[in-house]
Amino acid sequence: MIKTDKLNLKKKILEISQLDLQINEGESYVLLSSKERSIDHLINIFFGMERGFTGTVHIDHVDIRFNWKECSKRIVYLGNGRQWPPDMKIGALVSFCKKKTDISEDEFEELYISLNMENIRQVKIGELEEVVWRNILFALAQLKKGKNYIVHDFARGMPLDFNLKFKKSLARLKKEGCSILYLSDDVFFAPEIGDRIGFMKKGKLLLELKASKMKKMSLRELYFQFLAER
Amino acid sequence: MKTFKAIYVMEFRCLLNKKTMGLLLVFILLSLYLVQMGIKNYKTIIENKKEFQDFELLKVKQYINYGQYGAYGFRLLFLPSPLSVYFVNSSAITELTSNVDAGEKLNIYNSFKDRTLFAGKSGGFQDFSGIMLLLGSLLMLYFGYESMIHKDYLRFMAGFTSHRKLFISIVSSRGLIFILFFLFNTGLSLLLLKINDIVLSGNEYTYLVIYLGTLLLLMVFFFALGTIAGSLKSRFAGFVTIIAAWFALVFLVPSVVNTIISHRAEDIGSNHHLELEKLKTLMDFEKRAIKKAGFLNVNKRQTESERELIETYWKKEVKEIQAFEKKLEREMEKNIRRFQELSFLFPSTFYLATCNEISSKGYENFITFFDYIQKLKRKFVRFFIDKRYYSSHSEVESFVTGDENLFRAKTRLPGGFLKGVLLILAYIAVLFAISFVRFKKSVRL
Numbered sequence: 154m155i156k157t158d159k160l161n162l163k164k165k166i167l168e169i170s171q172l173d174l175q176i177n178e179g180e181s182y183v184l185l186s187s188k189e190r191s192i193d194h195l196i197n198i199f200f201g202m203e204r205g206f207t208g209t210v211h212i213d214h215v216d217i218r219f220n221w222k223e224c225s226k227r228i229v230y231l232g233n234g235r236q237w238p239p240d241m242k243i244g245a246l247v248s249f250c251k252k253k254t255d256i257s258e259d260e261f262e263e264l265y266i267s268l269n270m271e272n273i274r275q276v277k278i279g280e281l282e283e284v285v286w287r288n289i290l291f292a293l294a295q296l297k298k299g300k301n302y303i304v305h306d307f308a309r310g311m312p313l314d315f316n317l318k319f320k321k322s323l324a325r326l327k328k329e330g331c332s333i334l335y336l337s338d339d340v341f342f343a344p345e346i347g348d349r350i351g352f353m354k355k356g357k358l359l360l361e362l363k364a365s366k367m368k369k370m371s372l373r374e375l376y377f378q379f380l381a382e383r
Numbered sequence: 384m385k386t387f388k389a390i391y392v393m394e395f396r397c398l399l400n401k402k403t404m405g406l407l408l409v410f411i412l413l414s415l416y417l418v419q420m421g422i423k424n425y426k427t428i429i430e431n432k433k434e435f436q437d438f439e440l441l442k443v444k445q446y447i448n449y450g451q452y453g454a455y456g457f458r459l460l461f462l463p464s465p466l467s468v469y470f471v472n473s474s475a476i477t478e479l480t481s482n483v484d485a486g487e488k489l490n491i492y493n494s495f496k497d498r499t500l501f502a503g504k505s506g507g508f509q510d511f512s513g514i515m516l517l518l519g520s521l522l523m524l525y526f527g528y529e530s531m532i533h534k535d536y537l538r539f540m541a542g543f544t545s546h547r548k549l550f551i552s553i554v555s556s557r558g559l560i561f562i563l564f565f566l567f568n569t570g571l572s573l574l575l576l577k578i579n580d581i582v583l584s585g586n587e588y589t590y591l592v593i594y595l596g597t598l599l600l601l602m603v604f605f606f607a608l609g610t611i612a613g614s615l616k617s618r619f620a621g622f623v624t625i626i627a628a629w630f631a632l633v634f635l636v637p638s639v640v641n642t643i644i645s646h647r648a649e650d651i652g653s654n655h656h657l658e659l660e661k662l663k664t665l666m667d668f669e670k671r672a673i674k675k676a677g678f679l680n681v682n683k684r685q686t687e688s689e690r691e692l693i694e695t696y697w698k699k700e701v702k703e704i705q706a707f708e709k710k711l712e713r714e715m716e717k718n719i720r721r722f723q724e725l726s727f728l729f730p731s732t733f734y735l736a737t738c739n740e741i742s743s744k745g746y747e748n749f750i751t752f753f754d755y756i757q758k759l760k761r762k763f764v765r766f767f768i769d770k771r772y773y774s775s776h777s778e779v780e781s782f783v784t785g786d787e788n789l790f791r792a793k794t795r796l797p798g799g800f801l802k803g804v805l806l807i808l809a810y811i812a813v814l815f816a817i818s819f820v821r822f823k824k825s826v827r828l
Contacts, residue, residue, distance in 0.1 A: 193827075200541070202827040222545075230542055236535040238397050245396040252389040253543045277400075290539075297542065 154178055155301050155332050159208035160198070162356075168194045169206070170357040174334075178300070181323060181333035183347030184358075185340055191356045192305065192336045199228060199303050212301055229299040231291060233306040239279025243289060247274065254296040268292055284315050291322065302326065302333045308346075309339060320346055340376045344368050386544045390552035391559075398526075398560055410518060411568050418511050418572045421468030422579045428462065428478070432789060435460050439788055443781040449771040452779050456484030457763065459788045461752055463743045466587045466794050468576065469594070470742030471510040473735065476749060483760040485767040487661035487704055491753065511572060512738045515565075515598055516731065520605045520633055523561065524625040527609020530557050531818075532618055537826045550822050554815065558606060562599055569595055590794040594741045600807050601734045605632075607814035614821035632731040640732045644722045651714040661704050668700045690772050701764050705757055712753050719746040720798060727803035730810060736797045743792040752790050759787060 160172040168191050176182040186192050197203035198210060201221035210217040212224040247270060251261055265271070268289055278286065287307065294302075308316050323333055323346055335346055343350045344364040352360040352375070367375070439458060446452045461479035482490045508517040530553055531537070540549050569591075576583065583591065612624040672692050723746075726736035739745035766782045797803070 197827045200538075200827075202823065225542070228542075230538070232535055232538060236533045237539075238529075238533045238536055240400040240402065241393075241397040241536075245393050249389050249393045250543075252385065252392075294542075 154211070154213055155182075155199075155303075155334050156211040156214075157208065158211075160206060160210060161208050162194050162198065162203065162206040164194070168356050169198075170355075172208070172353075172356075172358055174351070174358075176301075176332040176334055178330045178332055179327050180348050181327055181335060181346060183335045183337060183343040183350045184353060185338055185343055185350060186336070186353040187338065188353075188355065189338070191353060195336065196230070196303060196305060200230065201225060226297075227299045227301050229294050229297050229302045231294050231302065231304045231307045233309055235283075235286075237278045239277060241278050242274065243276055243278065243281065244270070244274030246278070247289075247293065250293045250296050254298065256296050264292055264296070284311065287311065287315065288318075291319070295326075300331050302331055304333060304335045306337045306339070307335075308342060309337070316342070316345075340372050344372075386548050387552050387555075390540070390544075390549070391556040394553060394556035395560065398557065406522070407564060410514075410522065411571065413518070414511050414514050414568055415571060415575060417471075417509060417514055418468060418575050419579075421471045421510055422576065422581055424471050425463070425465060425468050425581065426579070432460060432462060436783075436786075436788065439783060440781060443779060443783075446779040449767060449779055452782075453485035453767040453771065456482055456488060457782060457788060458482050459756060459759065459790055461744075462789055462791045464587060464792055464794045465576075465581050465583055466590060466594075467742045467744055468581065469511040469572070469591075470513075470738050470744065472507045473510050473512045473516075473738045474742035474744035475739055475746055476744040479749075479752065481752070481756050483756060483763060485764050487658070487665045489708060489756060489760055491756070512594070512598075512734075512742075516601070516633060516734060519565070519598070519602055520731070521629055523602045523605035524609040524612070524629055526557060526561065527606040527611075528613035528621055528625050529609075530554070531610050531613030531822060531825060532621065534825060537822070541826055546823050546826070547819070550819050554606075554610060554818075558603060561602060561606065565599060565602065566595070587794055590741050590796075593796065594738070597734055597737045597804075600804065600811070601730050604730045604807060604811050604814065605629075607811055607818055610818040611814060611821055614818060614825040616825065632729065636729045637732050637735055640722070640725050640729070643725060644718065647721055648718050651718060652711060654711075657707055657711055660707050664700050664703050664707075668696050672696075693768055693772050697764065697768055701761065705761065708753075708757050712750060712757075715753075716750055719750065722746070723797045723799060726797070727799060727806055730807050733803045733807055737800065737803070740795045740797045743794045745795065745797070747795045747797065748792040752792070755790055 155174065155176040157172050157174045160169055160174075161167070162169040168188075172195075174182065174184070184192075184195075194203060198206055199212075199217070201217065201224070204218070212227050215223050215227070217224045247265075247268075250256075256264070273281070273285065281289075291307070308319050311319070323335075326333060333346075335343075337343065344367045347364050350362050350364060350367055351358050352362075362370075435458075442455075443452065443457075446455070459481040461476065461481075463476075467474070476493075478493055480492060480494060482488065482492070508514055537549070537553075544552075573591075608628050609625055612621040612628070615621040615624065675688065675692060723736055726732035736745075740747050763782050770780070
């Protein structure tokens, strides 16, 4: 479970204001924000890299401020960036993840086959197709076996079949009792993956909707009302 | 340990790609080529040594009497240590010869009259130690920078371990790879020395190890600087930083230190002034001698009064002339200390100052050479007086009976070397501390 209570973060301006969130086990929440910086700050808070906030953040009832180590074990992060060493071979990365996680030989073999590692383990990250790379990243992130996912715009710019597969994977994770916080500004993709959708403008959560309700509304209107910077 | 091992393996695998290996191979080949050039240069010096000694003996045979020998004097050759093959033109001295007579003359010079005009000049990067500074520093800056620029990778890894562990693992694994690389490269260069029959003594091996230690400290310093540049938010700013740092430390700082020292050296009395003072002292004696005993007849046997006169020269003027030389030596030594103290403030100049002395062709050895010549000159004057005024030889004998006219320079360390090492270690600690803080900031979004 991911929970924030009256979360405030002030830098030069107020970046996050009175943010109350609760994402239960088996639930996915999409937080849409007009401002990328607010999302970055929120991720930094979840990863113990930003301590100057007020309010509380709990991961599975563990306060992030007082027990970051325990929280970090329970969080899985999926980012959208590609700043990876281009010369690193996939095989080396997968071996590292195997060593650092408690994955069994059977599970590893299954993963090995599903990622088609036999053919790509000698391929460098810089030479991989984006779709293949994201699949690998998603699979490796899951090896950590955390129950709380912080996903940052992971499906942006990806082809439809990837998005479909990704949605299915998120649904499976929810079934397994994971809490998913998806951070984005993509109003059109949000109702497809989230159970609830929050709209944050200038760091303040202005509106919270159920996905079923949101689907009936004009997404275009919602976008201009809450997300477009004016 | 599990984390360290896993990250070490991954970093090793990541770094040992074709691009890096190619780069390192070019670096090795270039440095080995420069060592080979150094070996060739050293062998030429050793071959010239024999020729020099033979010619010196032949010259003595040409003199008709000791008066001529005393006036023309003899020459001394400065021989560098075999370790100088690594520092052909990174040292203060390229080649030295000295000429002393029984009078006031004591010259130390570098002749340009023959092939030496075209020999490599000092102060360049065209030797093993120079290329290590020029390209090694750039290489380390780049790999330090490169270790910190892949922010998403670092963020991903931070999910598996603490920031501190991750930072230490990445930095130490890369550091270890490069330390092994530099050791391997030096090992190959030693092999080259063996192939060329250049034998190093136990003492020289010790100094080679000290040089390697200094080189590695310098490389770690540049690596740490690179990690700071890599952890800047903007990649471009980081890249500009490494280029600026490289240019400043490799070119600008040594040049500024040399300029300061060269300005300070203006306080040292000039050699022309010294020559005049010595000549005046000698002429004072000549005038006194003419007044007392008239003009000297070389064909006549020396009288007791002439012997007394020359003994006064030995006791008074020779000492005065040597005192002038000593004064100059002290002034030069003072400036050398200044140079070393200033050099120790910056890692690149510390490295250059250390190479200068380890090469055996540095300032410390110049002073020892100067000192050696003065002692030898004193012996030569005594030899001249004894032969000229107290014996009746028909043939001129050589003062040099063995290898006295060869000065075998020894590898040395600059004064206060340990202070320099401690300072560079402190710099490295501070840089890594800054780098760690920046690293933590850089993995933030």
